[in-house]
Amino acid sequence: MTEGGGRRLDQPRSKGLAPPKIDADAFGRFSEGIARFLGTGRFLFFQTLLVIIWITLNIVAVKLRWDPYPFILLNLAFSTQAAYAAPLILLAQNRQADRDRVQAEEDRSRATSERAETEYLARELASLRTSIGELATRDFIRSELARLAGDEQESADDGRRRGGRNQPRSTG
Numbered sequence: 001m002t003e004g005g006g007r008r009l010d011q012p013r014s015k016g017l018a019p020p021k022i023d024a025d026a027f028g029r030f031s032e033g034i035a036r037f038l039g040t041g042r043f044l045f046f047q048t049l050l051v052i053i054w055i056t057l058n059i060v061a062v063k064l065r066w067d068p069y070p071f072i073l074l075n076l077a078f079s080t081q082a083a084y085a086a087p088l089i090l091l092a093q094n095r096q097a098d099r100d101r102v103q104a105e106e107d108r109s110r111a112t113s114e115r116a117e118t119e120y121l122a123r124e125l126a127s128l129r130t131s132i133g134e135l136a137t138r139d140f141i142r143s144e145l146a147r148l149a150g151d152e153q154e155s156a157d158d159g160r161r162r163g164g165r166n167q168p169r170s171t172g
Helices: 024-038 041-060 072-134 138-163
Strands: none
Touching: 024 041, 024 072, 041 072
């Protein structure tokens, strides 16, 4: 439409009815709901119950016979159900496959980044271990101080022995 409310002349007019615009995501959710329901015991129970009632009424109640030929209408109902159920189930499976593919790609990228982070942390840990190996530990320092103190004591004892017993000890 133009500002004046007229039709645009640069676009062809559509002939007939325009196809309805269908929200693919909403239709996909609807088909998944149906596919989930078709795969339940509840659906199988009610379908079996319907078939038993159909057959029983068609055989027993002669006046109510709406399916005069042996269950042709029942067969048509099942064919119609299958004709709609199969594409809906396939649509639901395709949507699930798309979700699985996206999830697998996310898992792969997450695994790749986690692997890179793990390798980085492993390198950092190895670097820290190397650095710590070069540092003096508390036990090493204590043993060295004890050894030095022992060496000084021995030197003092040796000095006293050499200097003789004649030298007076200084008291101070």
